[in-house]
Amino acid sequence: MTLVHRPVLPSVSPGYLHKLIPEELPEKAEDWKCIMKDIERVIMPGMTHWQSPNFHAFYPAPTSYPSIIGEMISAAFGTVGFSWICSPACTELEVIMMDWLGRFLGLPETFLRSSGGTGGGVIQGAASEAILIAVLTAREQKVQKLMRKYPELTESEIRGKLVAYSSDQSNSAIEKAGILAAVPMRLIPADKDNQLTGQLLQSAIDEDLLNGKFPVICIATFGTTGTCSFDKVHEIGPICNENDIWLHIDAAYAGAALCCPEYRPLMTGIEWANSFNFNLHKWMMVNFDCCAMWFKNSHAVIDAFTVNRIYLDHKHQGASDRAPDYRHWTINLGRRFRSIKVWIVLRTLGAEKLRAHIRGQTGLAEMFENMVRSDERFEIVCKRTLGLVCFRLKGECSLTKTLLDQITARKQLFMIHATFDDKLMIRFVICGHNPNEKDMLFAWNEVKTQADILFSVKEVTENLNNKCAISTQDFVDKQRQFSSCVGDIQQKLEKVK
Amino acid sequence: MTLVHRPVLPSVSPGYLHKLIPEELPEKAEDWKCIMKDIERVIMPGMTHWQSPNFHAFYPAPTSYPSIIGEMISAAFGTVGFSWICSPACTELEVIMMDWLGRFLGLPETFLRSSGGTGGGVIQGAASEAILIAVLTAREQKVQKLMRKYPELTESEIRGKLVAYSSDQSNSAIEKAGILAAVPMRLIPADKDNQLTGQLLQSAIDEDLLNGKFPVICIATFGTTGTCSFDKVHEIGPICNENDIWLHIDAAYAGAALCCPEYRPLMTGIEWANSFNFNLHKWMMVNFDCCAMWFKNSHAVIDAFTVNRIYLDHKHQGASDRAPDYRHWTINLGRRFRSIKVWIVLRTLGAEKLRAHIRGQTGLAEMFENMVRSDERFEIVCKRTLGLVCFRLKGECSLTKTLLDQITARKQLFMIHATFDDKLMIRFVICGHNPNEKDMLFAWNEVKTQADILFSVKEVTENLNNKCAISTQDFVDKQRQFSSCVGDIQQKLEKVK
Missing domain, CATH: 3.90.1150.10 (Aspartate Aminotransferase, domain 1)
Structure with a gap:
């Protein structure tokens, strides 16, 4: 039965699968045909079909044939690319793909590795991860600065006064990032058009500064989950800049539309961002997971995240900006060869x-x-x-x-x-x-x-x-x-x- | 050329790929044959072959044919399983697979969902992620307890006194988890056999308690990266228990060996753990990424991580322990259908x-x-x-x-x-x-x-x-x-x- 003829939502009740699958794994190897049949028998009845054209919930997470092939090739290589030597192709293709994408979206040159500056992109698992990484990076950078500026304060006093901003329309991942990073995330009520404006942010900052708080980061959204609204980044950006607040833009869904020049006016002010993410797995035909993230100053994340061990040493480390050790840009040490599916999709x-x-x-x-x-x-x-x-x-x-x-x-x-x-x-x-x-x-x-x-x-x-x-x-x-x-x-x- | 005849390490210098790939993505679609040829021309020379039998670095990250098929099917479904309704099969198969694996490894019943208690397993991306999640969970639980116990202290005073433990032989991911969670991670020098012992831990705790610190978590290792040593968990466990310290065990590599009864004595004391992780992608034929993690009390992670939004509501939420909303167990909101590759590998x-x-x-x-x-x-x-x-x-x-x-x-x-x-x-x-x-x-x-x-x-x-x-x-x-x-x-x- 083709996908369009299957109900998009399943008809099962919680716990349905427990009745259909044995309690223990089999002792002996099973035949592939039998497993394949079981996919139709036990899995398909419990599927919500994200690829069905009748799926209109959340935001899209499309797959595509070239992306499936890319995923398969990546699985076959079985490369774990935490440093350049772990597979030069894996690291370098990611650097190049992020530059391809940055140019395709018309991002400011300062985000690109090829600009020769400190900018650069990396593939994260999902927007949640990218946002948490932005918060953690901004937090560590700010704590270091404040410790130099206020030597009379202890580190925990400083950490206790940090504050972050986003709008109440932003994705739940942003509130969660605040919890996980132990930085209170103020969800500022957006205006009548669901947008975070410069004035709203300024009022929140003024109030916090009066109370002796240290603002760390503001996370603006291009394309909120509720109504696809766009925060006024051209107003927010200069305010962040004046107050030394890291500006991260979460464009998980809408970011892909930057490849069409006619949609770029929706996202003016992007040049103010310190970091930016969009999901290729939302609207760019690459299957989940594949979240593109750029930094204007990638040294900030490396400084915040770097931990070394002798067994991770290799001859070429730090040798070239074209061969970064991506483990310092991410939470996980291990990472898949996701850039190959990006490369295959973009070319196909x-x-x-x-x-x-x-x-x-x-x-x-x-x-x-x-x-x-x-x-x-x-x-x-x-x-x-x-x-x-x-x-x-x-x-x-x-x-x-x-x-x-x-x-x-x-x-x-x-x-x-x-x-x-x-x-x-x-x-x-x-x-x-x-x-x-x-x-x-x-x-x-x-x-x-x-x-x-x-x-x-x-x-x-x-x-x-x-x-x-x-x-x-x-x-x-x-x-x-x-x-x-x-x-x-x-x-x-x-x-x- | 088959893998065994290719050099396991590549002969390229940093930046090699930039000379072989154009600076921008193509405007027009390219032919698949041409892309496939390029994999041999530009990618293969830059590969470190993790699947080569001549690869003996780090720890294994094997792939297998059933796992590749599983990854392909998961990519084709394109399901993003953050809640039960997002695909009941995706959530429920994960619950069942984690119980299969738990039984296969001989984990204490309290870790299993089917025990009817609060235990349960979840698939994380990698051990780094599992460890960070354990630290964040333990941190939030401890902060809540201490705020009730010491109402005279502010939250930031409490957070400033937290401390965590591991041995200096533990993986770099543990030190990094301490940095990201803003909880100082004391890397206690291991004994002459590279093991963390009860006595070593007790001394560190005593010293910290004297200094008014609040111990949060101890991360023990079964199978360290350097020498595959095993911390003395049967000694460490009771000490953690007495001091209300969360015990997490990282068995990234060695954990898979628990499926053979003769190796279980290496890992005595496992019943003391509050949480435990091992990587299927290290030694259980499932391709990267696939890290199994269990909690004795899964409510602790849910309490620490839960953020809700109206668009995430669904009719069956909280309806059943057999249908958890896994987004509350992980950093990322979105998650792949990884349990299907586990199911296919275990059965095949x-x-x-x-x-x-x-x-x-x-x-x-x-x-x-x-x-x-x-x-x-x-x-x-x-x-x-x-x-x-x-x-x-x-x-x-x-x-x-x-x-x-x-x-x-x-x-x-x-x-x-x-x-x-x-x-x-x-x-x-x-x-x-x-x-x-x-x-x-x-x-x-x-x-x-x-x-x-x-x-x-x-x-x-x-x-x-x-x-x-x-x-x-x-x-x-x-x-x-x-x-x-x-x-x-x-x-x-x-x-x-």
């Missing part, structure tokens, strides 16, 4: 197709948005940006909630809710492997017919509640109308399938 | 073959050890354990250093050095894909003949230095002897190939 598709991919998916989102707008029961909640449409049923939030529950229960579409301006809304994101216009029609038809059912049921229920005020004949008529309406809908759905 | 091989793999590689190490012992110029530095042989040339360290440099320069074997008892030594580890006895003969022949050359050259050099005391005829004779010796060696090597 080429810049043209990658831009077409971003533009095509943005176009599909616009198509879906227009269908929502054409139905007066619905409203678009906030300005659509890139591949995310935020919509709701007009009126009480409970209506939208019921609609989403109803759709989710049918397992034909997977969308999730979020809030904007205290209103519950549905997030519809273009995801999956190669979605097309037909998939948008299918999605809209599902949303619309479920709304039809919802309103019919609502009307009947209201009539039932008011049954003193309704004649038996009227009620029977309504019931007939409702049944016929449900029948129509089911027929329509069958046709679409 | 079965318990029997996995045990045979550990025993077979230990046997090969013993074979190599015996060859070293048969040559009186060499000495075995410390007791061989599992697949690691530590040896050196008797006498000055410079001899061993020169021998290793000479061997490395020839690129036929890759070994690294370490120190024990202030002596420089060579670590020879059984690694690579399916090494056999012939590979041991090849390795020993290379080591032996390079030692022959080293000693001949040494003799000639000494004679040259003393040329006043040597007649011209003597010198010519020596030179002839030396040339013929080198010729013999080259012939022998050719035969082995």
Whole structure:
């Protein structure tokens, strides 16, 4: 059965798999055919299909054939590239790929290794990791500076006064990074457009400075998870700069769109960043995990993270900026040969197709948005940006909630809710492997017919509640109308399938 | 060319790849054949072959055909399993695989999910990550306890007094975890057998308690990187328990050997651990990355790491211990479907073959050890354990250093050095894909003949230095002897190939 014909959501209950798999691993080797059959029998029923064109939740995590091949080759090499000598190709290809990507996105030259300065990129596992690394780097750099500046303070006094900033619209990974780094993360309430502005940040800093705090880092977002809003980095950047605050930009989803010049105005001010991350596994056809991260001053992370041992020594260490020991840029000592899948994907598709991919998916989102707008029961909640449409049923939030529950229960579409301006809304994101216009029609038809059912049921229920005020004949008529309406809908759905 | 015929180490200099790859990604899609050719042309010359049977550095990171297939299937699904609803199969298979593995290693029942208690396992990227997570969990739990116990102290005063322990033989990842978690990591000098003992730990704790410090965690090692030594956990455990110190055991390499009952005595005291990790990607045929980690009380990590957002809500959350939201157990929000490669490997091989793999590689190490012992110029530095042989040339360290440099320069074997008892030594580890006895003969022949050359050259050099005391005829004779010796060696090597 092809993916598009499988329900996007599974029909299993928690614990389903425990009944299907033995309690211990087999003593004897099993036949491959038997294992392969089991994938269909026990795994497939429990899959949420992220590659289905009917997956519209969270943000995309597409895979692609060249990426799968790249992953396979990487697994076959089985290289663990923590230093240059562990596999020169693994390290050097990563340096070059990060420069390719930096140029492709139009990042400032100072982020690139080839600029000859201290800039450079590295592949991290996910945005969460990149953000935590930025926080830890900024923290260690700041503590060192403050210890020199305030010799009368102890290190723990200094650490106890640190503070970090982000907006309340930023990803949960940012709040978590604050917890893990033991640096309180102030989640500043964003403005009415869900953006962190210079003024909001300045007020928070002023208040903290008055209270003797030491601001360390601000994490701005290009493309928030809730509504794909963009913090005003051109306002935030100069403020961070004046106050010696590290500026990290998390562009996990939206960053890929920088490859299309027309979307770059969304992300002005990027040149103020000290570090920047975007996920190739979100919108650049490389399968999870593959998060690109750049530093303007890579020496800062190396200084913060470096630990050496004799068995890690090698002849060429520190020999060249083109051959960094990437273990000093990351949490893990070991690292996979992920740059080879990046290389294979970028070459197999080429810049043209990658831009077409971003533009095509943005176009599909616009198509879906227009269908929502054409139905007066619905409203678009906030300005659509890139591949995310935020919509709701007009009126009480409970209506939208019921609609989403109803759709989710049918397992034909997977969308999730979020809030904007205290209103519950549905997030519809273009995801999956190669979605097309037909998939948008299918999605809209599902949303619309479920709304039809919802309103019919609502009307009947209201009539039932008011049954003193309704004649038996009227009620029977309504019931007939409702049944016929449900029948129509089911027929329509069958046709679409 | 098959792997065994390729030099294990590459012949490139830092920066080699920059000359072979264009500066920007191609605008147009490229043909697959052309990319595949480039892998041979530009990547292969820069590879250190971790899968070569002549790779004996660090610790193994083997891949296997079932694991490659598993990685490919995981890439094709493209699932990002941060919560149960993101793919029930992804979460539940991980729960079951961790129980399979726990039982296979003979871990105490309290670590298993199926025990019905708070125990449970999770797949992390690498040991570094697992260790950092243990430190962060222990830190947050301790800070909470101390804040209740000492309401007169501020949070930062408490954080400033924390201290953690490990031995100076532990992996660099442990020192790094201390830096990243901002908890000073005391690296206690190990005893003469490179082991951390109860007494050594107790002295460090006593000293710190006297100075008003708060001990948080002790990280013990089963199988250190340098010499594969085992900390005395049966002594350390009760001390940690008395002092309410979290005990984490890093068994990155050696842990896999627990599947063979005869190796379990090496790791007594494991029941004292609060958390434990070993790398399937080191010695259990699953390709990197795949680090298994267990908690006795998984609620501790969930309490320390939990951050929620409305868009992460789902109907079944917290519904069942069999369906955990693994995002609360890890640094990254997103996670790959790694359990499917574990499942495929464990079933394709079965318990029997996995045990045979550990025993077979230990046997090969013993074979190599015996060859070293048969040559009186060499000495075995410390007791061989599992697949690691530590040896050196008797006498000055410079001899061993020169021998290793000479061997490395020839690129036929890759070994690294370490120190024990202030002596420089060579670590020879059984690694690579399916090494056999012939590979041991090849390795020993290379080591032996390079030692022959080293000693001949040494003799000639000494004679040259003393040329006043040597007649011209003597010198010519020596030179002839030396040339013929080198010729013999080259012939022998050719035969082995």
